[in-house]
Amino acid sequence: MKAALVAVLALFAASLLIGDGTFALPDGLILWQIRLPRALLAVLVGGGLGLSGAVLQGALRNPLADPGLLGITGTAGLGAVIAFYWGLAQHFAPALPAGGLLGAGVGAVLLLAFAGRAPSGPSLILAGVAVSAIAAALLALALTLAPNPFALAEITFWLMGGLADRSLLHVALAAPPILMGAAILLRLGPGLDALSLGEDTAASLGVPVARTLHLAAAGTALAVGAGAAVAGAIGFIGLVVPHLLRPWLGERPAALLPAAPLVGAALLLAADILVRIAPLVLPLSAAPPVGVLTALLGAPFVIIVARRAAP
Amino acid sequence: MIALEHITIELGGRTVLRDLSLGIGKGELVAICGPNGAGKSTLLRALAGLLPGTPARDPRRVGYLPQGARSAWGITVEQVAMLGRIPHRDSAAAPVHKALEQCGIAHLRTARVDRISGGEARRAMLARVFATEPDVFLLDEPTADLDPAAAHAIMSLLRRTAEAGATILVVLHALDLALRYAHRVLVLRDGRIAADLPAHDALPAAAAAFGLPFGIDPEPRLLPPASTE
Numbered sequence: 001m002k003a004a005l006v007a008v009l010a011l012f013a014a015s016l017l018i019g020d021g022t023f024a025l026p027d028g029l030i031l032w033q034i035r036l037p038r039a040l041l042a043v044l045v046g047g048g049l050g051l052s053g054a055v056l057q058g059a060l061r062n063p064l065a066d067p068g069l070l071g072i073t074g075t076a077g078l079g080a081v082i083a084f085y086w087g088l089a090q091h092f093a094p095a096l097p098a099g100g101l102l103g104a105g106v107g108a109v110l111l112l113a114f115a116g117r118a119p120s121g122p123s124l125i126l127a128g129v130a131v132s133a134i135a136a137a138l139l140a141l142a143l144t145l146a147p148n149p150f151a152l153a154e155i156t157f158w159l160m161g162g163l164a165d166r167s168l169l170h171v172a173l174a175a176p177p178i179l180m181g182a183a184i185l186l187r188l189g190p191g192l193d194a195l196s197l198g199e200d201t202a203a204s205l206g207v208p209v210a211r212t213l214h215l216a217a218a219g220t221a222l223a224v225g226a227g228a229a230v231a232g233a234i235g236f237i238g239l240v241v242p243h244l245l246r247p248w249l250g251e252r253p254a255a256l257l258p259a260a261p262l263v264g265a266a267l268l269l270a271a272d273i274l275v276r277i278a279p280l281v282l283p284l285s286a287a288p289p290v291g292v293l294t295a296l297l298g299a300p301f302v303i304i305v306a307r308r309a310a311p
Numbered sequence: 312m313i314a315l316e317h318i319t320i321e322l323g324g325r326t327v328l329r330d331l332s333l334g335i336g337k338g339e340l341v342a343i344c345g346p347n348g349a350g351k352s353t354l355l356r357a358l359a360g361l362l363p364g365t366p367a368r369d370p371r372r373v374g375y376l377p378q379g380a381r382s383a384w385g386i387t388v389e390q391v392a393m394l395g396r397i398p399h400r401d402s403a404a405a406p407v408h409k410a411l412e413q414c415g416i417a418h419l420r421t422a423r424v425d426r427i428s429g430g431e432a433r434r435a436m437l438a439r440v441f442a443t444e445p446d447v448f449l450l451d452e453p454t455a456d457l458d459p460a461a462a463h464a465i466m467s468l469l470r471r472t473a474e475a476g477a478t479i480l481v482v483l484h485a486l487d488l489a490l491r492y493a494h495r496v497l498v499l500r501d502g503r504i505a506a507d508l509p510a511h512d513a514l515p516a517a518a519a520a521f522g523l524p525f526g527i528d529p530e531p532r533l534l535p536p537a538s539t540e
Contacts, residue, residue: 061383194397196384197436200377204359205397205443206370251384251423 004262008043011269015039018273038163040171042272043265045163045231048178048223050264051257053238054245055185058192058253059216060121063305066239067224070124070217071131072107076228077159078135079103081142084155096158097173097230104177104225107131111217118210120199124217161232161291163272174230181222182261184215189254192216196253234291236298237267243305271297312337313358313373313447313478320353320362320502327353329502335480335495337446340473342489342510343482344517345499351482352378354499355449358480370398374445378452378482380436385423388416388435395442410441413468415461429456437465441472448472448479454488466492486517 052067083099114127146152191212194202320328359375360368392407411417414434454462483489496513498506498520506516
């Protein structure tokens with residue numbers, strides 16, 4: 001816990017110091033308008049992803065659950081793309097994250113409606129699959145109808161997830177829902193512990209199972225949806241964080257919750273620093289989107305987890 | 312004390328329990344026997360208040376052990392038992408340690424529940440129920456996966472717990488355990504109580520419910536010879 005906090009602080013400082021190919025404390029303007037929003041967003045978005053991943057794996061009793069599973073990332077992306085498509089984002093920059101937030105909200109409402117009044121783990125997963133499918137279909141439609149090739153490239157780049165060129169306005173838009181989502185998720189510990197032994201046992205222990213699943217879904221929608229609205233789809237952090245923590249903290253779901261947002265924040269800060277350094281050591285013309293890096297590093301990790309889970 | 316009156320439960324379009332009434336008094340250990348699909352587990356879930364239309368129970372007073380419960384995570388045996396304290400919103404160590412002792416798994420306290428034997432894991436799940444210190448125990452096959460010695464130890468623990476004032480309803484497939492330890496045996500068949508008898512009178516009815524000839528054959532007849540291992 002302390003180590004995770006120190007790591008976050010150290011990486012936060014490093015993130016402020018490291019630019020695209022430079023290593024120095026920048027002047028005030030760059031620090032305040034470029035580096036600080038970027039580092040703050042990495043903390044908020046990564047923290048939201050890490051915490052949501054830990055809660056969802058506990059709530060669904062599934063070590064391969066990822067916040068992206070619920071489809072909210074997809075609808076947030078769709079919302080942003082629609083804002084882009086209608087040209088709103090060109091005239092009024094905040095329209096992009098605002099569209100993303102709106103999309104996340106609509107996605108959350110759909111998710112909870114599909115899951116029904118008394119959801120179980122499988123019904124929540126199925127509802128997420130349905131929301132994801134709708135979001136993916138509409139996204140493909142929006143991309144087909146994209147006004148010009150330039151917009152198409154821009155949209156695709158945005159969807160891959162990134163923290164570059166965000167402002168304090170993005171931070172101000174994303175912070176309240178992410179923090180609200182985190183506050184909801186952090187209170188679910190005892191319910192998640194009880195769910196370790198199944199929904200029947202949890203219910204017999206007096207845990208409101210449907211309410212716990214609803215809150216897990218709603219908290220994730222807030223924390224991850226708002227993150228996706230400002231930073232696009234950043235995969236695998238939510239999946240990986242709980243697995244990194246279990247060898248240290250044990251497997252009890254509630255034990256992971258306090259450290260999960262810290263480790264998520266540290267991972268995204270580190271990934272975002274790596275993509276800035278990447279063009280210096282690799283033959284790349286520009287820094288790749290951070291979502292590309294998290295997916296490339298996260299995918300082999302899933303294989304390792306699957307191997308270890310096999311009997 | 313636990314009771315149900317005229318309860319009918321339909322699950323997935325099938326009537327599992329038909330107009331069933333049941334009362335079990337304080338201090339009683341009652342075994343439910345019956346063939347697969349007779350409605351034993353559904354009856355326990357109804358008594359635990361887990362089915363729609365059944366009265367909710369106070370989780371501090373009623374402990375329920377579902378059939379085949381297992382942990383999704385590699386938590387320790389002690390952490391499993393500690394989950395039994397959730398209804399009390401405390402993490403009192405004394406009842407947890409007592410429950411682990413009673414169930415004979417205190418030596419496995421720090422072992423991961425997914426890395427011990429099936430019988431040991433089953434006893435960890437039972438210790439979770441004991442850690443709640445309930446008045447009413449609803450146990451769905453607590454002796455499944457247990458070796459005979461452990462099964463007898465658990466049944467005598469249940470009998471002692473009942474004599475100390477608890478109300479215990481236990482689903483058992485092992486007829487010998489039911490007849491030997493229970494005060495009463497309920498024979499369930501097609502969602503109805505086919506017989507409700509003191510244990511010493513229950514053998515013919517219980518055997519009939521399973522389609523067995525009276526009693527248990529001293530030697531297996533009409534069956535292929537048992538393989539010698």
